[in-house]
Amino acid sequence: MNTAIYSGPVFEMAKQQFAQVADHLDIREMDRDRLLYPKRAMAVSCPIHRDDGRIEVYQGYRVQHHLTLGPTKGGTRFAPSVDIGEIAALAIWMSWKCALAGLPYGGAKGGITVDPYKLSPRELEALSRRHMQEMIPFVGPHTDVMAPDMGTNEQVMAWFMDTYSMYQGQTINEIVTGKPISAGGTLGRREATGRGVAYLVGRALEHLGIRADRATAIVQGFGNVGSVTAYSLAKRGVRIIGVSDHTAAYYDPAGLDVAELQRHVGKHGQLAGVSAESLISASELLVRKCDVLVPAAIERVITSGNASKVKCRILAEGANGPTTPEADAILYQRTDEIFVLPDILCNAGGVIVSYFEWVQDLQRLFWEETEVFDRLYRILERSFQQTIARAKHERISHRMAAMAIGVNVVQAAKRTRGLFP
Numbered sequence: 001m002n003t004a005i006y007s008g009p010v011f012e013m014a015k016q017q018f019a020q021v022a023d024h025l026d027i028r029e030m031d032r033d034r035l036l037y038p039k040r041a042m043a044v045s046c047p048i049h050r051d052d053g054r055i056e057v058y059q060g061y062r063v064q065h066h067l068t069l070g071p072t073k074g075g076t077r078f079a080p081s082v083d084i085g086e087i088a089a090l091a092i093w094m095s096w097k098c099a100l101a102g103l104p105y106g107g108a109k110g111g112i113t114v115d116p117y118k119l120s121p122r123e124l125e126a127l128s129r130r131h132m133q134e135m136i137p138f139v140g141p142h143t144d145v146m147a148p149d150m151g152t153n154e155q156v157m158a159w160f161m162d163t164y165s166m167y168q169g170q171t172i173n174e175i176v177t178g179k180p181i182s183a184g185g186t187l188g189r190r191e192a193t194g195r196g197v198a199y200l201v202g203r204a205l206e207h208l209g210i211r212a213d214r215a216t217a218i219v220q221g222f223g224n225v226g227s228v229t230a231y232s233l234a235k236r237g238v239r240i241i242g243v244s245d246h247t248a249a250y251y252d253p254a255g256l257d258v259a260e261l262q263r264h265v266g267k268h269g270q271l272a273g274v275s276a277e278s279l280i281s282a283s284e285l286l287v288r289k290c291d292v293l294v295p296a297a298i299e300r301v302i303t304s305g306n307a308s309k310v311k312c313r314i315l316a317e318g319a320n321g322p323t324t325p326e327a328d329a330i331l332y333q334r335t336d337e338i339f340v341l342p343d344i345l346c347n348a349g350g351v352i353v354s355y356f357e358w359v360q361d362l363q364r365l366f367w368e369e370t371e372v373f374d375r376l377y378r379i380l381e382r383s384f385q386q387t388i389a390r391a392k393h394e395r396i397s398h399r400m401a402a403m404a405i406g407v408n409v410v411q412a413a414k415r416t417r418g419l420f421p
């Protein structure tokens with residue numbers, strides 16, 4: 001199969017990881033392309049009026065990896081780095097993530113190549129609505145369900161839902177998840193990813209016999225995932241000694257006040273300007289000694305250049321794809337020192353609660369917050385135990401184990417359904 005459209009380092013990563021798992025599972029060569037390559041990919045151009053009167057066109061994408069288990073599911077990313085290779089890789093990772101959690105979905109991802117922070121609120125609304133309008137032939141509550149990702153938020157999801165609904169002539173809440181409560185969202189979705197990360201870190205600490213109130217953590221990224229993770233870890237007694245975003249990095253061994261950092265970001269939109277004394281370089285922060293290191297920003301930050309230098313006991317991957325395959329090989333050599341919570345396990349809380357939101361929207365029956373988090377933690381607990389048991393039994397890394405479980409689920413569904421026609 002000629003797959004030249006999916007080029008780039010992030011897609012290569014997803015491909016390499018899959019090849020390793022496929023070798024481990026002994027998947028026949030002729031079944032590999034069918035499991036790996038996306039079923040559908042769509043590119044759209046989204047023209048909008050800028051505030052100065054000019055018309056500007058933005059490139060948008062959506063990739064649906066496989067439709068074997070039900071609709072596809074995944075976020076929409078607004079970032080300057082977005083290209084089809086990155087979106088395809090993220091869609092593939094969503095598939096393994098959903099399968100590991102036992103959700104009835106294939107993976108998808110979409111995005112627009114744009115810096116959303118350079119748009120005015122009106123321009124952002126116009127672009128969000130135009131993107132959804134262009135996607136109408138491609139998505140649907142039983143085909144492909146969108147959600148937030150980097151650079152998008154609840155408001156953007158509300159515009160997506162409204163635009164889709166206006167075209168259908170009725171309110172269709174279940175077309176996207178991660179919506180505000182007032183637009184059919186679920187309790188707990190906003191905090192779901194970060195609280196899930198903190199739950200799994202808590203389990204990993206227990207597993208290693210480290211008390212949470214004696215542990216320290218460094219969190220890279222202070223968007224929805226990073227900030228809620230830091231806050232939830234602090235609530236569990238963990239001392240947050242470092243945080244960063246794309247504007248600043250801070251390190252203070254005595255501990256940072258997460259609520260204060262959140263207030264600052266709420267007001268200024270970034271971490272820059274918090275304190276001059278605790279400033280540190282972003283790359284140095286990643287290799288400072290701590291119990292828990294949480295990359296919660298972008299792909300490919302733990303690399304062959306720093307994997308041998310990170311000094312944590314637990315690497316909790318809040319972001320998608322933060323660790324390169326070369327770094328993975330180094331971390332595997334350090335298995336006794338570093339306990340990896342791989343992305344498709346660690347950050348699955350978001351899509352799990354998205355699934356709850358979709359179910360509630362379809363049933364028009366809404367749950368209490370405790371029900372949301374009880375069910376979330378039960379699924380995470382099962383995935384955590386399955387992953388570490390399989391890794392131990394087959395002497396493989398946690399990432400390989402988590403992916404093997406996910407790939408097996410998709411493989412079994414494809415085998416049972418057969419090949420059409």
Ligand code: GLU
Nearest residue numbers: 074075147149350351354
């Ligand atoms: N964008 C999030 C992720 O990467 C959430 C996806 C969803 O809720 O569908 O997992």
